[in-house]
Amino acid sequence: GDSVTQMEGPVTLSEEAFLTINCTYTATGYPSLFWYVQYPGEGLQLLLKATKADDKGSNKGFEATYRKETTSFHLEKGSVQVSDSAVYFCALNRIRDDKIIFGKGTRLHILP
Amino acid sequence: GAGVSQTPSNKVTEKGKYVELRCDPISGHTALYWYRQSLGQGPEFLIYFQGTGAADDSGLPNDRFFAVRPEGSVSTLKIQRTERGDSAVYLCASSRLGQETQYFGPGTRLLVL
Numbered sequence: 001g002d003s004v005t006q007m008e009g010p011v012t013l014s015e016e017a018f019l020t021i022n023c024t025y026t027a028t029g030y031p032s033l034f035w036y037v038q039y040p041g042e043g044l045q046l047l048l049k050a051t052k053a054d055d056k057g058s059n060k061g062f063e064a065t066y067r068k069e070t071t072s073f074h075l076e077k078g079s080v081q082v083s084d085s086a087v088y089f090c091a092l093n094r095i096r097d098d099k100i101i102f103g104k105g106t107r108l109h110i111l112p
Numbered sequence: 113g114a115g116v117s118q119t120p121s122n123k124v125t126e127k128g129k130y131v132e133l134r135c136d137p138i139s140g141h142t143a144l145y146w147y148r149q150s151l152g153q154g155p156e157f158l159i160y161f162q163g164t165g166a167a168d169d170s171g172l173p174n175d176r177f178f179a180v181r182p183e184g185s186v187s188t189l190k191i192q193r194t195e196r197g198d199s200a201v202y203l204c205a206s207s208r209l210g211q212e213t214q215y216f217g218p219g220t221r222l223l224v225l
Contacts, residue, residue: 102154
């Protein structure tokens with residue numbers, strides 16, 4: 001069945017470091033892909049999305065490119081901030097029934 | 113405008129008790145979803161409403177779980193005879209008809225002792 005696999009955390013980086021959180025997916029067809037973020041004490045928020053191959057989603061300095069050939073949607077940011085500390089979830093929208101399938105999440109700690 | 117709201121934010125109950133969790137979606141959103149997020153996991157789909165009817169309840173784990181949305185707005189997730197394994201964060205999300213972006217509430221953290 002459709003699934004999402006993302007790198008396990010926690011990931012700890014210093015402020016201004018480069019961030020990559022890997023995400024790969026298995027799906028029938030070409031689903032939309034998402035990154036959601038959950039800040040401490042808050043609900044899940046959509047960070048960015050891409051709806052077709054080679055699309056790049058971007059928001060708040062984060063980017064992810066829909067790579068059909070590698071079935072990946074890695075999240076990147078060039079210079080992280082302490083305020084980026086959160087749990088990040090990669091997800092896909094299953095085409096046949098519009099359900100969102102989430103990865104297990106990656107906890108990110110940014111040290112000042 | 114206001115986002116998705118959920119009440120209570122925390123619920124502690126004893127094994128065997130009945131609980132109700134409420135979700136108030138964004139005004140005008142016809143689609144409503146319930147998810148369960150266990151510790152260290154991503155959210156898992158439970159049930160989906162389009163309007164008043166449950167369009168898909170395939171994610172409900174067993175018949176102790178039930179959800180309603182009688183007027184097509186507020187939804188209540190009901191859990192009978194709670195078990196310790198039901199402890200999790202229950203998330204609600206809503207979206208506009210035809211739009212795939214779902215907006216999540218802050219969740220209800222349920223602890224069954």
